[in-house]
Amino acid sequence: MKENFWKAYQPVFALAPMEDVTDTVFRELILELSNPEHLHVVMSEFTSTDGLCHEEGRHKVAQRLQVNESERRLLQEKGIKLVAQIWGTDPEKFYRSARMISNDMEFDGIDINMGCPVSKIIKHGSCSALINDPERAKAIIQATKEGSPGPVSVKTRTGFNEVVTESWMSNLIEAKPTAITLHGRTQKMQSKVPADWNEITRAVRVRDEMHVDIPVLGNGDVESLPEALEKVKQTGADGVMIGKGVFKNPALFNEGYPELTPKEKLDLLWKHTLLFTETWGETKNFAILRKYFKIYASGFSNASALRNSLMSTHSIDEVKEILEMFNINENRPEPSPVS
Numbered sequence: 001m002k003e004n005f006w007k008a009y010q011p012v013f014a015l016a017p018m019e020d021v022t023d024t025v026f027r028e029l030i031l032e033l034s035n036p037e038h039l040h041v042v043m044s045e046f047t048s049t050d051g052l053c054h055e056e057g058r059h060k061v062a063q064r065l066q067v068n069e070s071e072r073r074l075l076q077e078k079g080i081k082l083v084a085q086i087w088g089t090d091p092e093k094f095y096r097s098a099r100m101i102s103n104d105m106e107f108d109g110i111d112i113n114m115g116c117p118v119s120k121i122i123k124h125g126s127c128s129a130l131i132n133d134p135e136r137a138k139a140i141i142q143a144t145k146e147g148s149p150g151p152v153s154v155k156t157r158t159g160f161n162e163v164v165t166e167s168w169m170s171n172l173i174e175a176k177p178t179a180i181t182l183h184g185r186t187q188k189m190q191s192k193v194p195a196d197w198n199e200i201t202r203a204v205r206v207r208d209e210m211h212v213d214i215p216v217l218g219n220g221d222v223e224s225l226p227e228a229l230e231k232v233k234q235t236g237a238d239g240v241m242i243g244k245g246v247f248k249n250p251a252l253f254n255e256g257y258p259e260l261t262p263k264e265k266l267d268l269l270w271k272h273t274l275l276f277t278e279t280w281g282e283t284k285n286f287a288i289l290r291k292y293f294k295i296y297a298s299g300f301s302n303a304s305a306l307r308n309s310l311m312s313t314h315s316i317d318e319v320k321e322i323l324e325m326f327n328i329n330e331n332r333p334e335p336s337p338v339s
Ligand SMILES: Cc1cc2nc3c(=O)[nH]c(=O)nc-3n(C[C@H](O)[C@H](O)[C@H](O)COP(=O)(O)O)c2cc1C
Pocket: 016, 017, 018, 019, 020, 021, 045, 046, 085, 113, 115, 116, 155, 183, 219, 220, 221, 222, 241, 242, 243, 244, 245
């Protein structure tokens, strides 16, 4: 058994998996800004076990599990763990995917997605639909553990139509995953209501009553580390996973880091553009890159005009041109090149 890093930190702070966001490029930028005392685990985008187990499909999903050398170096330097998140319905494919990831790729752990609420994903019974199929969920955890010598965690929600935190948590705990992250909403709630952290308190209580040593992390709507610490105190959770909070503050996992200046934000935007282009070339649509621009082009004068211009770009040259114009207009030096 590889190191169970989920238990190595008290509390543990993690960057949430986000489809089309937390690829190797974005993780590298976040890792660079983060303090290893404030960020312990980062996750890949969710990756289909059907895809991984399919001879041709494997190439299509492979970029979700790509790790650039430059990201790898940062992970090692800072001692931050990288977890591959997978999803599907067939325990056998989870077993095979877990073996593939453990044997051929350098991840520190595997996380099973039992939370995604998107209807086209869950229609065959995967992700949050597993909440309605507890026996299959347990079989999937078991099979993944058999395929992986490392930690196998689960990320899930408080229910499907109804909140069933207690019965669902005890079902999961029976299969003994290494850690559980609970997002305080049901599938039906999607993201329409605030996350309910009272359910995280309930989940911790279930874990304690079952006398097992499985870390429980809470997730949902946390936007800063002080807020995360407050949630830990309030709920007894072992840690907090944060997703969208990094859109407002990419240096969120570095408490005390001064607010990013407009120049730093634009340097990051340029660095992201270069690294994205270098890493993905033509294999990812430029529209995916454009979505990140609003993270960086915000919170300073003329940011919305800049954002609007950037949203109409289709190439790295167009981005460069707009940033240069903006620099001239704002009398700001050029973004520094990627290191
Ligand atoms: C754009 C986006 C993509 C997401 N993709 C995933 C995913 O691939 N796997 C997953 O478990 N959760 C995914 N989530 C859910 C987040 O991991 C997290 O549970 C949710 O955003 C609530 O946490 P937050 O309020 O800190 O963002 C995604 C969320 C967003 C906004």
